[in-house]
Amino acid sequence: MNLSSLYIRLQHYDRFQVDQMMSAISHNEGVNYNEKNFCTLLIALSHDIRLYVDKIAINLRQGSCILVLPVQSYTVESTNKEAQLARFTFETFEVEELTLNKVAYPPLLYGYPYNLLFSQVKQVLGNEANRFCSSLSILEMAMMQGRLQLILGMMAQLDQQATQLHNEEKINLVQQTVQYMEQHYDESLTVEQLANMAGMVRWQYSQQFKILTGKKPTDYLTHLRINQAKELLCNSAEPLRKISRQIGFKDESYFSRCFHKLTGNTPREYVNIYFHTQQKTVIDSFGREIHVPKDATRIVTDGKFTLGELLVLGISPIGAAISVMKNSLIYHNKLRNIHSVGYWVDPDKIAQLQPEILLLSYFHPEQDLQKLDAIAPTVILDSKFSLFERLRYIAKLFERSTTAEKWITTYEDKVRVVRRQLADAYVAGETAAVYLKLGEKFYIMGQNGLAASLYESLGFRPSAKVMHLIEQKQAWIEIQQHQMNHYAGDRNFILAAPQELQTVANCPQIAALTELTLGKTHIIDYTWNYDDPITRGRLLEVLPYIFKKKTM
Template sequence: MSQLEHTPPILVLNEIERRTTIDREASYWLDLHALLFISGGNGEVTLDGWRQHASRGKCFLLRANQTLHLHNGETEPLAYFLVLFSIQQDTAELLARNETLVFEPCSRLEDQLEELLVSSRRRNDSDEGRLNDFQLHIRFQTMLYEVLHKLHSDKQGAENARQSVERTIDYLHRAYREEIEIGRLAHEANMSRWQYGSLFKSLTGQTPARYLNSLRIEQAKTLLATSSARIHDIAARVGFRDEYYFSRRFKQTTGMSPTQFAHSRGRSPRIFSIQYLGELLALGIRPIGTNRSMLSALPEACTDVLPVDEPLDIGQLTELNPDLILYPSFVPDELARQLKNVAPAIEIDWNADVYTRLQQLGLLLDRAKEADEWIDRYKAKALRAKRLLKDTVREGETASAFIVHADGLFVYAGHHFGHTLYQGLGFEPSPGVFALMERNRNVKWQEIRLEDIPYYAGDRIFFALPGQGGDARKGREMLRHPIWRNLTAVREGKSYIVKDYWANYNPVTLDKHLDDTVRRLLRSP
């Protein structure tokens, strides 16, 4: 019997959903690989600084562990299918990179995705249900093969007219800051200016010049609302060489001058934050800088929030010229004194829960409404998550979470990971964790010995493992230890090893962590 020359990839469909972006934008943390297919509308897709135009028929193959943002354009909202899948084997690295293509005829792929969606809703534990799962798996593999085949063909062959125009639109999303001539774009697409403009408008609903202007104005609106840069600097940063021309076009588009727009959005002071980047982002504020480690936890802020080295470099901080500094209550007195010599500095209680911190910052920065809205959205999302898990998590089921940090083993209480488990998903704390929380309601975690784990372990247990270094080695040793392996949750397949960045306690991480934990639980026994 002949053998295959190349080992084919092994892929597992995890989830498929069809959505329309009702709000101005939607964001997802992709803990799995994904296929995103735009079935209607137009707008923009961004992933960690990678910008692409989105319109009907556009298809994106996306690697795991990145943040996906979808932004509506000026005409109709984006409608899309989002397919999440895990890769058990891909030796050829067919899915190792972000890829984009135009799938034509788009109705064919749309019909396949609709069939997958309908079939996924019929899953059950009967014999017929297991056969349906097998058929669903085959359909998913076939659909993904067609997408990969089309991608390969596009790379080997010549562009068609739509692909040529799509390529120039993607260029506009990346290079809107530069001086751009529409005639040159038409030449790059190998079309007359009239042909190019006609096809461009059919894809975006706007002429090329108006589309470019809209891109620049949207970026300017974000900067005006979230930064304290001068109007002249903002105009230059979004591609306008003349401040007066920028102001005129901005008023034509929005009905108000850039200065009026900034004031109407409660433009924030130039803020430097130690630890509270996630809270500021949740309030719609982008600080000018933060401590470097926060950008590792929240990479979506890396494009325009500047890092300051740790231990905190006061010289770097001074060069940022902040109007306000926010710092946590664990900062030593000497460092707090140095901060106050740079700018007005306000201490924020590090031991407070995330809701209290967010509301405190909301009052301080005139964003109380935004703080309450985020809390309401999170609680509503948590209720939806509980409904999704009603057949997976039984009433009264307990859970606990552990992490290796600074060469020690810690169990979480009601904050950090505990917030997701107990407030977000409604698990009960294990008796050991409950006793810990009763002794101190604001305790975040408690250092324990390895032999203490059975006392704190719940019906389900989570272990946050660093990716590298001494803590990672120590964590892996603990996971091989008989004490861990003999826990009931481990033996029953109800233990979960997760990345240690989920341990960060801020609104943005909590929001993504809720999604990630729900997906893990739905895939578990």
């Protein structure tokens, strides 16, 4: 179904200001919604707006456009007293000769923001973007209907661009060469050699490489080498000529010129600055002002909500609480050089690593925070942060914001591609529930792990009982086996240990759940039950195979 072949009939348009406190903005306000096929398009005219669709939080930036289905409810809030939203309510029809056949919604992603340029949105909306309105004349309605069609067209164009951008085969081939560069940066590498590895001609490879990394292959390799040089300069007593050879430069003078070009300092100046570095002040989730080194490299973290975030930003901590997580993470191969600091964080083990900063995603009251602060400045993240919020906070802390935004943009584009691939795999507005089986015990997940991907990225809605958990801020609870049906959605996902995947289907309670939901039950390895960016990104690659696999 193509957007250009549809007829969009505007029912209502208005613009309103969001109160500082939670404002229950119902999408049936001022309009008769006896028929259940009215969609709502919300457009953020200001920054700092948080939208809740079926209780799932979505942060909107200025220019964000989001489609809400008739079966979905929403509320909005903002810390900005002058925050404003524009709202279109409309019906969608498919035109067949002289007949209009109603369709549920236009072929766009629902419950997921399209981040358009606000200047373009404002130009399309015209004067309506600058004045409040609750009712329009017939002429104004006709004009706004045309503007609505333009906005929807811009959203569809964004989808098309994302699909074209992510030619998976080419991206995967280039990604393999990027990994090769990261492991062999000290060797003599040429663009021709890397292009041959990817099976592409040089110009095509360079083009795809820049789309993926934002840099030319030669620039990316230079950055890799210089970043390694920084670490060696500050942690090694080797002479400059030896360090330059260790990172792949044959000529010491050329190395020094490249180093100065990228850092603004000569290698010697950089070392002097490093050992006389200034500090910066950050605010953690406890509201504490923490003074941390600007260029900290010796980082220790607890791991669950920080480790994948650090790694995807190109930061490898010297220690993390990986004693339990290590075997259940899909990226366990990236943990070889990270020291374990216990189940959570053991102060004695941490002290041995001589860290410059401690980054914790949660804090137990029984732990001695002062003892940790005595070892190194300790920053505690807000446990309510979503993935993007965590990534942006950590990126800002370590001055990697550009890297974070590139990852987020890439992830959003991948979501669009995957949702297109899964267009026929599930129905718009389906509810979902995620169960975790550990031995004989069963748990129902709230909004973390796999559930976060389903609700925040794929557009599934939590079942009623799961939504109650989310409202109560519960990440998960243990349930009895006879309670499984109480939390069931239209589609259910059972997470289990790899060795149990073949036998878990024989569990009577799961069989009953499958019968209740007409067989829409997927059994998945519990290594996907993490909410870090590495797992979330790789999960998008395997989701089409999960949905294609025969359900129970």
